[in-house]
Amino acid sequence: MEEIKEAKERVVLVGVHTGALNPLEDTTEESMEELALLVETAGGEVVGEFVQNRPGIDKGTFVGDGKLIEIRDFCQMNDVDALIFDDELTGAQIRNIEREVKIKVTDRSALILDIFAQRALTREGKIQVELAQLKYMLPRLTGSSANLSRLGGGIGTRGPGETKLESDRRHIRGRILTLSQRLEEVVKNREIQRHARKKENIPQISIIGYTNAGKSTLLNYLTDAGVLAEDKLFATLDPTARKLTLEDGTELILVDTVGFIRKLPHHLIKAFRSTLEEAALADVLLHVVDSSSSYCCEQIEVTKKLLDELGAGSKPVVTVFNKADIADTSVPMPPVENAVYISAKTGKNVDKMLEIIKKILPETKMNLRVLIPYDKGALLAPIYANAVVKGEEHTEDGTLLEIIIDKKLFSIVEGYVL
Numbered sequence: 001m002e003e004i005k006e007a008k009e010r011v012v013l014v015g016v017h018t019g020a021l022n023p024l025e026d027t028t029e030e031s032m033e034e035l036a037l038l039v040e041t042a043g044g045e046v047v048g049e050f051v052q053n054r055p056g057i058d059k060g061t062f063v064g065d066g067k068l069i070e071i072r073d074f075c076q077m078n079d080v081d082a083l084i085f086d087d088e089l090t091g092a093q094i095r096n097i098e099r100e101v102k103i104k105v106t107d108r109s110a111l112i113l114d115i116f117a118q119r120a121l122t123r124e125g126k127i128q129v130e131l132a133q134l135k136y137m138l139p140r141l142t143g144s145s146a147n148l149s150r151l152g153g154g155i156g157t158r159g160p161g162e163t164k165l166e167s168d169r170r171h172i173r174g175r176i177l178t179l180s181q182r183l184e185e186v187v188k189n190r191e192i193q194r195h196a197r198k199k200e201n202i203p204q205i206s207i208i209g210y211t212n213a214g215k216s217t218l219l220n221y222l223t224d225a226g227v228l229a230e231d232k233l234f235a236t237l238d239p240t241a242r243k244l245t246l247e248d249g250t251e252l253i254l255v256d257t258v259g260f261i262r263k264l265p266h267h268l269i270k271a272f273r274s275t276l277e278e279a280a281l282a283d284v285l286l287h288v289v290d291s292s293s294s295y296c297c298e299q300i301e302v303t304k305k306l307l308d309e310l311g312a313g314s315k316p317v318v319t320v321f322n323k324a325d326i327a328d329t330s331v332p333m334p335p336v337e338n339a340v341y342i343s344a345k346t347g348k349n350v351d352k353m354l355e356i357i358k359k360i361l362p363e364t365k366m367n368l369r370v371l372i373p374y375d376k377g378a379l380l381a382p383i384y385a386n387a388v389v390k391g392e393e394h395t396e397d398g399t400l401l402e403i404i405i406d407k408k409l410f411s412i413v414e415g416y417v418l
């Protein structure tokens with residue numbers, strides 16, 4: 001059978017501009033542009049956009065009644081398939097709006113979750129996305145289905161009855177539990193790997209930043225990692241770690257991470273915590289900023305806020321203003337420490353960036369030779385568990401070890417150092 005190419009879903013965007021104190025929590029020209037990019041990434045087509053100015057969102061229908069009628073008429077005339085709101089809707093809002101417009105109603109969170117679902121490749125990523133989706137869904141389950149069944153039947157209006165709804169809910173809760181347990185196992189495994197890496201005395205640099213800033217491109221430039229880098233939001237969901245050896249022999253572990261975005265759904269942050277925390281565990285953060293974006297300052301702010309939330313707000317940071325090949329570099333950089341203009345595409349100034357990283361790498365490890373007398377043999381187990389043992393020799397006076405150990409754990413071998 002010949003494959004029929006599916007027509008793109010025709011989408012209308014809706015937001016309310018409240019003039020909130022924190023513009024990052026408001027609907028602005030920028031957040032609407034970003035929403036359009038998200039729709040594109042998810043495979044839809046934006047055919048219209050409505051932004052209403054009002055002091056707050058309407059509890060019942062998000063926008064005001066008059067605006068909703070205007071939107072409904074536009075949708076009917078333009079053959080629109082779905083409305084997407086710039087903020088998370090409640091179940092009741094979805095129900096009320098759907099009753100008026102009679103097409104699918106969804107929001108920014110659901111859209112981001114949808115993109116994550118398309119992109120997740122690893123077991124961990126898939127579990128995390130499904131978990132976030134189910135948790136988002138659960139309180140909205142009564143929403144459209146119950147309401148639409150009251151609409152009087154027809155395609156797309158048949159909802160499950162209350163019994164079915166209750167069993168659906170029970171099923172989802174069960175699935176959430178199973179997934180949470182699986183995720184815990186996966187995370188534990190990752191911690192073991194991470195611990196092994198830590199012991200090796202190689203500093204970890206996490207590449208973090210707003211989505212589409214060029215993080216994967218930079219990792220690829222440095223290590224030929226072959227990570228998918230493309231002009232789409234959230235190209236990377238799973239952290240990729242690569243070792244990089246500099247000219248002077250310094251070794252670094254570079255970790256590519258999932259990108260940040262404003263209004264990241266709360267459930268997603270929770271489900272992806274283990275992935276996002278990869279950043280928090282680094283020795284140094286490499287913050288990649290798209291300096292060609294007119295919104296780069298806001299993007300820096302969003303990234304910083306999320307880092308704070310993840311407990312990584314006080315890590316040493318090197319900031320790179322990327323895409324210098326297409327940005328206007330005559331504009332002075334925002335005043336941040338340890339910053340440099342680079343291009344991950346052409347490699348411009350990447351050497352300068354590495355110099356800055358080397359300069360601020362904390363010296364946390366010590367290379368030592370220790371002699372453990374045979375009657376203190378019980379000390380060997382904690383040494384092997386916490387240090388990298390590079391050499392072992394049995395001498396007349398005891399076991400002679402060459403080790404690399406974290407400064408914080410020095411007390412384990414204190415008194416036996418040669």
Ligand SMILES: Nc1nc2c(ncn2[C@@H]2O[C@H](COP(=O)(O)OP(=O)(O)OP(=O)(O)O)[C@@H](O)[C@H]2O)c(=O)[nH]1
Nearest residue numbers: 212213214215216217229230234235236259344345
């Ligand atoms: N002109 C130019 N384009 C770049 C540069 N670095 C990255 N890009 C482009 O920017 C787009 C996004 O790059 P990625 O490396 O996928 O960005 P990312 O930060 O990993 O994005 P996510 O994984 O989605 O968070 C791609 O089309 C890259 O080719 C650069 O220095 N100059």
Ligand SMILES: [Mg+2]
Nearest residue numbers: 215216235236
């Ligand atoms: Mg990426």
